[in-house]
Structure formats: structure tokens, C-alpha cells
Amino acid sequence: MSPRVVFPNKILPYLLVAPQLAITLIFFYWPASQALRQSMLREDPFGLSSKFVWFANFKKVLSDPNYLNSIQVTAVFSIATAAVAMGTALLLAVMAEKVIRGRGVYRTLMIWPYAVAPAIAGMLWLFLFNPSIGSLAYGLRWLGINWDPLLDGEQAMALVVAAASWKQISYNFLFFVAGLQAIPKTLIEAAAIDGAKPTKRFWTIVFPLLAPTTFFLLVVNTVYAFFDTFGIIHAVTGGGPGKATETLVYKVYNDGFVNLILGDSAAQSVILMVIVIALTAIQFRYVEKKVHYG
């Protein structure tokens, strides 16, 4: 640890951190404690009174088959989104390495999708793949696929995964390009001289050396798929058909704001909060002791 600066003034340091503390308290701890309180309350059907029920809401939520289904949907959705977004980004980044002329333009173009708002990205995909008017849906049907994501749960899942990963590819691309650039060119040359063909070089030298980037992106992408894809799902499928694309975050919204089961919804958000804290903790631990080979 680096040596600490010691301030002779006793009050000034507290004054300096006060604004930040105030913001964190008002916008994080207070709502979080409210959610925690709410998750232990049960309201009567008219919303006139509520009573304290300890962990009953949690018990109810965790034994609800719909909630278990939602966990499964979230797992499938997150893993698929992270895999597609990272795989595609890595492929594009490796190919971008080979672009010599117009490299800057190419990279800039690749980064643009990141600037598109989730709901708009969702609408874009919805239109493209709309069974009756979408141009790409037309193409799929022409290929002999019975395309109807409004009825077929798996197709709906595929659609939200595609839309969600499409948005994340740019971000991943940026990190992979930087990661690839950080690998010394002489290592690749040494491997070539050592008789490794390009594919072999990629898997034995480049990929292992990208591990820190890949791991970091894995955490970021999982968190993204868990929490930041509400807009896309809301725009594309609304959690349907049935509950085929109802992720945990979407269910919180559905139960709380649509069905007004506030206690359940609050219990769910507390569970989600625990998950996000766990994921962030992993990420921070990791960033702290990033894999160093050098």
C-alpha cells in the first residue's frame, strides 16, 4: 500500500467527502433500506394497511415456480448473451487487427451501436424480425424456418439474446482491440518461427494472454445481461410469450408495477441486490489482483 497523506485538519476531510456521502445515502442506502423494509411487509388488497411478516415474502418468492422459471430464463439469457456478445466481439477484433487501411474509421463504426439506447435497439430488432412486416423475418421464412417469436418461446429468447448482445458487442470489441494491441508483436512472431500456424498461434498464445480482458468482460457482460437489458426485453417481447423471456429484473417490474404485489417484488429486488453485490465483489477483487504475466 502506498503511504498515506496525513491531513492536520480534523474537520476538512469530512467536509470534503460529505457531498459524496450524502448522495450515496440519499440515492442508494435509503431506497435500499426501504426495499428491505418493504420486502418484509405484506399489504392488504386495497393498499390500506400492511403488516410485518418477516421473511414470508422471501419464502413465497423462492418457492414460486414462476420465480424458479425466471431464474432459469435469466441464466440461459445471460450465458447466451455473454457468449454471443463476447465471441462475436473477439472475432471482429481479431479481424480488425488485420485491417490496414481505414483502421480508425472501421473501429469508429464498430463502436457506434453502443450509443444506441436499449429500447431503441429493441425496437429496431423487433421491426426487423416482426413476423408480418420484418424484412429479416421474411428472409428466415424464405429459408424454411417457421419464424414466429410471438408464439415460439425459444425463438423469442433467440431474438432478445440477439438484440441484447448486438448492443454489447461494441463495448466488448473496444476492450478486445485494446487487449490484442497490448500483446507484444514479437511473441506472435516468435510463435510463427516456432512453427505455429495462425490458428494454433491464436489458441496457444493470443487467447491465453487475453485472459485478463476476457475475464473482466465476462463479469461486465453478465452484469449487463442481468440488469441492463430490461429496456430491450420490454420493447421486444414484454417477457413473453408466456413467461419464456421473463428475466429476474423483468419479473420485479411485472410483479411490482404491473401486478402491484409490492411485497414479493421488493423481496425479489433484495435478492437481485444480493446478486449484484456478489458479482461486483468478484469484479473488484479481480480488478485488484489482475492477472499479471509480464
Add this chain to the structure above:
Amino acid sequence: MATVDLKDVKKVYPGGVEAVKGVSIAIPDKQLCVLVGPSGCGKSTLLRMIAGLETISAGTCSIDGKVVNAIGPTERDIAMVFQNYALYPHMKVYDNMAYGLRNRGMPKDEIDKRVRATAQTLELAHLLERRPRELSGGQRQRVAMGRAIVRSPKVFLFDEPLSNLDAKLRGQMRVEIKNLQRQLGVTSVYVTHDQLEAMTLADVLVVMNAGLVEQLGAPLDIYEKPASTFVASFIGAPPMNLLPLRSGQLEGAVSLPAIPTNAATIGFRPEDCEVGADGAAAEGGLRLMARVQGVEPVGAESFLYCEAAGGRIVVRVPGRTAVAVGDQLPVLTRREKLHFFGGDGKRV
């Protein structure tokens, strides 16, 4: 067992930099060829073309009589030691050395035997389980050597392999590389900007300047008969003293030998100067009066930095010296130790 032949090789980088402007070198089997020259003269580019890491813009490169211009580095069967060693940071020393053998599909036990044998010769046996970051600079250098040797390639290529080591280690490794190369009898090309390394290692010495070969030959021949003022000032430390001639005269010289008519520069090495010598030795030699401006005692010898005949010269005297700054000294160089260069810098 291989020869390396470069015929009028050129390299133009995309963007138009002409790094190598037509170089022809023939390296006989089992010989160590050193490319030496100042930074940016195209040594690395030439080496990388032999390795197949850069395309050859014009001319041909042959290994063992076979033109390899169109063959990639993977198939050339050469090994290279990079300046920064380029060890694979995520692999243990053992795997660093085994990597090339595995890529060529060698059986496991054969790989093991070879890696351990090579590690033995290079005194790396106790380091096989370490990763590169756990090694000192000298040890990394050895691993890089080991990775090259273990494959028994046709040709070794070295790109300034010792320049990241401290002076003492550099001296040791220089001797070791020379011995290994002799023992293994592998044709080698060695790039350096250090003239001492060049002189001590080379069977064939190639002095390069601005993408061209200035002189090619045995190191001592080059030392004794530098082909140009460039070579004269590059080979030898401290470099040769060069003084300009004006219409065949050297202003301020006490006595001057017969000078070839087209000579524009006269040169003599610091170690060929005699201070205060007189008599018969002076016959036909160059005699100057030098004013001492600095004295550098190194121990076994001392260097006198002087002003003479309107220029600066360095004079080497053996052992310690009583000469002090400000002294005036007669400096003599015998006739046979003088070098003359024309207006274009070439030897006459």
C-alpha cells in the same frame, strides 16, 4: 547445415521508407555473420527478411541453395533470439522450450529428452518449472537461447540479443554464444550495434550504413583496412582519428609523409600513435604537435584527448601517464599505420 545467400535484397516499407537498398551477402556453412551498423541502418529489417517476418521487396534470399522468398517463417526452419527475448509469459521455461518441438509433432519423450539436454548445456535445468517473470535478465536471455537451440534449426538469427544485459554479463554471454555456435556448427546471423561484439563474434563481418553494405570481410581485415571513413569511425574504440587534408596538406603538421594525390582525409588509430618517439621511426611518418585537453586513465591504458592540426584526436598510451591537461606533446604515427580516404570517403 546451411548456407545463407542474399542477392541484391531490397526492402521498401509501405509508406515508402527504403530500409534496405540492395544488399548481397553470402554466408558459408557453419559461419557466424555479424551485421553491424548504427541504429536505423536496416540491420533488423535485413534479419527479419531472412526470418520471413518481412516480405522481400526485390532480390532473393536463399537458405541452403533454395530461394525462400515465398516461404513463411513457419516453414523456413530458422530460429531467432529477439532483443526483448519474446518469451511466452504464460508458459513455464520448459514449455517455452518445448513449444516449437510440439508444433512440429515430435513425440513427447523425445521432446523431454531434448529440452532437458539443452537445459543442461545452458545451466537452466533448475529453472524449468519457473515462468519468465520469475527469472533474471540473464536467465531469460539463456531461455531465449535455449528455445532456439533445442530445435536444431538450419539457421540461428540474433537481433541484438545482449543489449538488455549489463556489461559484465554481456561479456560472458558473448563468449558463450561464440562457443555454442562453434560447437553446434549452425550457420548464424547476428545483428548488433556494438562494435566490440561485432569484432569478437564475427567470422564474416558486415558493416552497414543507410541500407547498404559499407564493407564485408574478416573482422581484423576490416579493422586494418577500413574501406571508408564511415567504417573507420565505426570499428574500433575509441574510433580512428580523422583529419581533413587541404590540397594535400595538413595544416599544423610538423612533418607529413607523401600523400596520395586524391586523398581528402588522413586517418590513424589512437593505439597506433607514439608519444615522443623520435629518430628512425619518424622517417616518412606523420608527426603532429598535440595540446592535451583531457586525460582518461582507464588502468591498463590511458587516453589523451588532444587538439592537433586544427582537429581533435585521441591518443592511447599504455599504463598510467604523467601527462597533464595543457601539455604539448609530439605525436608520431608511422607511415604504414596511416590511412587515406578520398573526397567521397572511400579508401585510397
